[in-house]
Amino acid sequence: MKKISIVVPCYNEEENVEPISEAIIQQIEKLQNYTYELVLIDNCSTDKTKEKIIQLCEKNKNIKAIFNAKNFGQFNSPYYAMLQTTGDCTILIAADFQDPVEMIPQFIQEWEAGYKIVIGIKKKSQENKLIYFLRSIYYKLIKRLSDTDQIEHFTGFGLYDKDFIQVLKKLEDPTPFLRGIVAELGYQRKEIPYEQPKRRAGKTHNTFYRLYDAAMLSFTSYTKIGLRLATFLGILIGVLSFIIGLVYLILKLIYWDRFAAGMVPLLIGIFFLGAVQLFFIGLLGEYILAINTRVMKRPLVIEEKRINF
Numbered sequence: 001m002k003k004i005s006i007v008v009p010c011y012n013e014e015e016n017v018e019p020i021s022e023a024i025i026q027q028i029e030k031l032q033n034y035t036y037e038l039v040l041i042d043n044c045s046t047d048k049t050k051e052k053i054i055q056l057c058e059k060n061k062n063i064k065a066i067f068n069a070k071n072f073g074q075f076n077s078p079y080y081a082m083l084q085t086t087g088d089c090t091i092l093i094a095a096d097f098q099d100p101v102e103m104i105p106q107f108i109q110e111w112e113a114g115y116k117i118v119i120g121i122k123k124k125s126q127e128n129k130l131i132y133f134l135r136s137i138y139y140k141l142i143k144r145l146s147d148t149d150q151i152e153h154f155t156g157f158g159l160y161d162k163d164f165i166q167v168l169k170k171l172e173d174p175t176p177f178l179r180g181i182v183a184e185l186g187y188q189r190k191e192i193p194y195e196q197p198k199r200r201a202g203k204t205h206n207t208f209y210r211l212y213d214a215a216m217l218s219f220t221s222y223t224k225i226g227l228r229l230a231t232f233l234g235i236l237i238g239v240l241s242f243i244i245g246l247v248y249l250i251l252k253l254i255y256w257d258r259f260a261a262g263m264v265p266l267l268i269g270i271f272f273l274g275a276v277q278l279f280f281i282g283l284l285g286e287y288i289l290a291i292n293t294r295v296m297k298r299p300l301v302i303e304e305k306r307i308n309f
Helices: 017-030 049-059 076-083 101-112 129-145 162-171 178-185 208-222 225-254 264-296
Strands: 002-010 034-042 063-068 089-092 117-125 158-161 189-196 303-307
Touching (some): 002 017, 002 076, 017 034, 017 101, 034 049, 049 063, 063 076, 076 089, 101 189, 158 162, 162 178, 225 264
Parallel strands (some): 002 089, 034 063, 117 189
Antiparallel strands (some): 063 303, 089 158, 117 158
């Protein structure tokens, strides 16, 4: 009998953790000849999520829990939980019902058909239209700039065979970006479109900083355009500055008494070059920060405790 592992990352999901657990178990129990384990990983919630998870574990020994000692970020926590699963496949699903639990049987069906990776792709969303539009632009931009063919509107929601989980275990990446890893190192995959529903309850945790962090992680991990753009722009500005300087010199030599260059062009040039330099120093800093984080090789997560393992 095959075993299905389901990973649900939680952070301040006191209103959702019980309903999502019940909904997932109902979907698995509809299927025959499968056992399951439901792994709930709590990223140091500040509400009553932890207490509710403990209650769930007491009622059902197939529900397992990992409690992080602190908040280790939106990428490390679910990735770490996936590495702890023992099933023949692992399904990653959000706790807020924005990943439809009804797709679980379809994922398993495609997995049984031979696909080692089956993922959900957002084709529509009931969330903020402006945010969805901006996400679409970002995905198209990163896909065009990246050397790896990135997956548009993919959040990590999907099924992963145990063979792919073994690949993840060998990476030892302290800042894992699952979306990029699936695109770069994944097996042949099946993509299933879906419409993302609204969050069932609670507030979204995707602040501007979190979205920016995700964008920069993928940008620095899978593109070279930032550093090369700095080089090309530096060369272009250097050539233009030389031409402008040469033109000013010639005009001054020809019209010595009548041509007054003034301070305005000089000031504009200084401020422009200063802005360009600051921008690329910041961009270079993002790359260095990503390198520094990987070089330190800190653990993905420090556990406070675990239950039912």
